[in-house]
Amino acid sequence: MRVTICIGSACHLKGSREIISQLQSLVKEKRLEGQVDLNGSFCSGHCVSGVCVTLDGEVYSLKPEDxxxxFEKEIAGRL
Structure with missing residues (x-):
């Protein structure tokens, strides 16, 4: 499973670093390192309401508190 988090300027200001940190911790905690590939990318063009996160081609808009x-629903729930 490939998860790409936007680290462009707008998403950085909306908390992309915090989201990356949380996802890294959750992947490690659930021992999913071999199944979940976390990546960063610059502007994905979908940063209207939150940080742009792409999961196997599907685009989501996240806030750090979400x-x-x-993770539980879209990542762990699919594995």
Whole structure:
């Protein structure tokens, strides 16, 4: 599973670093390192309401406080 988090200027200001940190911790905590590939990219063009996160081609808009719920539902819930 490939997860790409935008680290462009707008998403950085909206908390992309915090989201990356949380996702790294959750992947490690659940021992999913071999199944989840976390990546960063510059502007994905979908940064209207939150940090742009792409999961296997599907685009999501996240806020740092939504990260754990997103992880449980969209990442761990699909594995």
């Amino acid at each position: 990260t754990k719920e997103f």
